[in-house]
């Protein structure tokens with residue numbers, strides 16, 4: 001069985017070429033026989049491609065191996081042509097009983113420009129991303145082929161849990177976007193609806209389970225379009241448990257129990273549809289309602305990044321600052337796997353020396369969440385650089401100081 005190489009093609013907005021015509025043309029153009037996985041090509045020697053295509057990205061499904069060189073002749077290429085939606089986030093409001101408007105959910109059409117690159121920029125050591133994607137692809141295949149759910153059962157519910165700031169919400173959004181791209185032979189577009197758990201259990205909302213019903217009636221409208229892949233994201237599902245427990249303990253009106261039950265019933269109803277997936281997250285694993293845990297097929301723990309992942313996150317930040325001209329240097333940070341090679345010990349290039357310094361900073365950053373790590377370069381610049389351009393060497397020094405400061409500040413907020 002040959003490996004699959006996904007070729008994701010973003011068609012320009014003004015392009016009116018139809019998909020098959022575009023692909024026919026693309027197949028005629030000779031690309032380099034060897035390509036590095038993850039490569040994005042933005043300009044082409046062919047004028048038709050330049051006019052109609054914004055970019056092409058080549059990526060292997062199970063490729064955790066950065067810089068892996070792929071021979072295009074040996075792989076099975078799967079093409080995905082799509083356009084990015086520019087509308088961005090829309091807020092769905094519900095009218096409460098007192099006619100006040102409550103923000104109940106956020107809504108995006110997928111693939112959205114807002115989530116472009118999100119998947120690639122989430123960095124984990126394990127194959128979390130790939131496992132989630134193959135799980136979802138199997139789900140969709142089984143639904144498509146109408147596998148009898150009384151014989152083989154699966155839900156369409158994913159639960160990501162773990163400490164705050166580890167990228168769970170972003171991963172759900174990125175997964176929805178990736179599915180909308182990869183499954184675009186089945187669905188013309190995706191709809192992502194992020195249910196606002198806070199407002200769901202707010203005083204106003206919990207006054208009536210009717211608002212939950214109203215919200216799901218709206219979601220149902222999207223589901224009824226068979227050409228749409230509908231992804232429902234429920235963040236912080238532990239608030240659901242909290243609401244149920246408070247209701248049982250009598251500290252909150254029993255109405256909130258009705259809201260929780262209404263929500264669970266609605267989830268059960270919509271997860272039967274072949275074009276629906278439900279993505280949920282929680283920061284407090286122990287507190288998730290069992291009623292909910294049982295519904296999830298995938299319960300994936302998302303933890304704090306390891307040194308290797310931290311190094312890669314920092315590397316991507318530096319690359320971005322180089323792209324934008326803030327960090328100036330001819331040297332590049334060496335990919336993590338090359339740092340480990342024995343022959344590197346004899347190599348004393350500036351790039352290697354700086355990369356080893358970055359590795360040391362990564363080591364000192366262990367324990368920080370992905371959210372904090374992505375702020376370090378900003379803090380480094382704001383506190384210790386303060387000029388429009390800086391050399392890579394000085395910037396790495398500034399990052400080191402920023403990490404030391406961050407670690408010292410954390411001591412003021414001891415974690416339980």
Ligand SMILES: Nc1ncnc2c1ncn2[C@@H]1O[C@H](COP(=O)(O)OP(=O)(O)OP(=O)(O)O)[C@@H](O)[C@H]1O
Nearest residue numbers: 121122123124164165166167168169170283370371
């Ligand atoms: N492993 C990671 N790789 C790259 N970036 C990450 C990683 N983890 C978190 N981030 C970045 O941190 C930010 C916060 O992520 P996100 O809000 O998705 O986390 P979360 O786990 O849902 O947090 P919370 O539970 O507090 O809502 C995002 O901008 C994301 O890019």
